[in-house]
Amino acid sequence: MTPDPRWGLPVPAPAKLNLFLHVLGRRADGYHDIQTLFQLLDYGDELVFRPREDDAILRISGPTGVAQEDDLAVRAARLLRRAADCRQGAEIGISKRIPMGGGLGGGSSDAATTLLALNALWGLGLSRTDLATLGAELGADVPVFVLGRSAWGEGVGTQLTPVELPRRAYAVIKPPCDVPTAVVFQAPELTRNSPPMTISGFLSSGGRNDCLDVVRRRFPAVGVALAWLGRFGEARLTGTGACVYAAFDELADAQAAVAALPTGYLGFAARGLDRSPLLGPCWSDQEGRPR
Numbered sequence: 001m002t003p004d005p006r007w008g009l010p011v012p013a014p015a016k017l018n019l020f021l022h023v024l025g026r027r028a029d030g031y032h033d034i035q036t037l038f039q040l041l042d043y044g045d046e047l048v049f050r051p052r053e054d055d056a057i058l059r060i061s062g063p064t065g066v067a068q069e070d071d072l073a074v075r076a077a078r079l080l081r082r083a084a085d086c087r088q089g090a091e092i093g094i095s096k097r098i099p100m101g102g103g104l105g106g107g108s109s110d111a112a113t114t115l116l117a118l119n120a121l122w123g124l125g126l127s128r129t130d131l132a133t134l135g136a137e138l139g140a141d142v143p144v145f146v147l148g149r150s151a152w153g154e155g156v157g158t159q160l161t162p163v164e165l166p167r168r169a170y171a172v173i174k175p176p177c178d179v180p181t182a183v184v185f186q187a188p189e190l191t192r193n194s195p196p197m198t199i200s201g202f203l204s205s206g207g208r209n210d211c212l213d214v215v216r217r218r219f220p221a222v223g224v225a226l227a228w229l230g231r232f233g234e235a236r237l238t239g240t241g242a243c244v245y246a247a248f249d250e251l252a253d254a255q256a257a258v259a260a261l262p263t264g265y266l267g268f269a270a271r272g273l274d275r276s277p278l279l280g281p282c283w284s285d286q287e288g289r290p291r
Contacts, residue, residue, distance in 0.1 A: 020207030101178025103239030
C-alpha cells in the first residue's frame with residue numbers, strides 16, 4: 001500500500017505495545033512521571049482522507065460507540081486547522097482493527113495519522129517535531145506515532161529516544177473488558193516510587209509493569225487472560241491494559257496462540273516494527289517534513 005492521502009488511499013495507523021511501564025512518581029500537575037518502551041506493530045487501523053470544498057471536518061465512518069466530537073482523529077484535524085490557521089476541510093474514514101480500551105494506542109495512532117495526512121493534504125509543511133508537539137495536546141501516546149519510531153519514553157511518555165529492538169512477533173489478546181487509564185493512575189494502591197533506569201539497564205535485565213497488580217485486582221478478566229496466554233509464553237500487560245501479550249521468535253508461534261483463543265476474546269498476531277510505515281519515502285525527507 002502506498003500512503004498517499006491526496007488520492008484517498010488507505011493510510012495506516014499502527015498499534016503499539018508497552019514492553020514495560022514504571023511509574024516513578026506523581027507530578028504537581030496530577031500526571032505521573034513514567035518510563036516505558038514503546039514497540040510499534042505491523043498491525044493497526046486504516047484511515048482515508050478526502051478534501052472538501054468547504055471548511056467542514058466530518059467523520060464519514062468510524063468506531064461504533066464513539067461520538068464524532070469525541071473521536072481523537074476528528075479532534076486532531078480540528079486542532080491542526082486551528083494551529084495552522086487553515087481554512088480547509090476534510091472527510092475522514094476510519095476502519096478500526098485495533099481493539100478499543102486495550103492499551104494499544106488505537107485512538108492516539110489515528111490522531112497521529114490524521115495530523116500527518118492532513119498536513120500533507122492541506123500543504124501545511126509542518127515538521128514532524130511540530131506535529132508531535134501538537135499531538136501531545138491530545139494525548140501522551142500521540143507523539144510516538146507521529147515520530148514513527150519504537151522508542152524509550154520518559155516524563156509523561158512524550159520524551160522519546162528511538163530504540164532498535166530485537167525482531168520479535170507478538171500474540172496480543174483483548175479480554176472481554178475495558179480498562180480506563182484514569183482509573184488505574186488514580187488508584188491509591190498504585191505504587192509510584194520506581195527508581196529511574198537506563199535503556200541499557202532495561203535491555204540487559206528487563207522491567208515490569210507497575211500497573212499490573214492494580215489492573216488484575218480491579219479487572220479480574222485481565223488476570224484470566226494472562227493465565228491463559230501464559231500457557232504459550234511469558235504473558236505481560238501492555239500499558240494499563242486491558243490487552244495482554246506474549247513475545248515469540250516466530251510469527252507462526254504467535255499465530256498458533258491466537259488461533260486457540262477461547263470464545264469472548266479478541267486477538268491478533270503481529271511483528272514488531274522499529275519504524276512506522278508512515279516513515280516511508282513519500283511521507284518524509286531527511287529532516288522529517290512530510291512531502
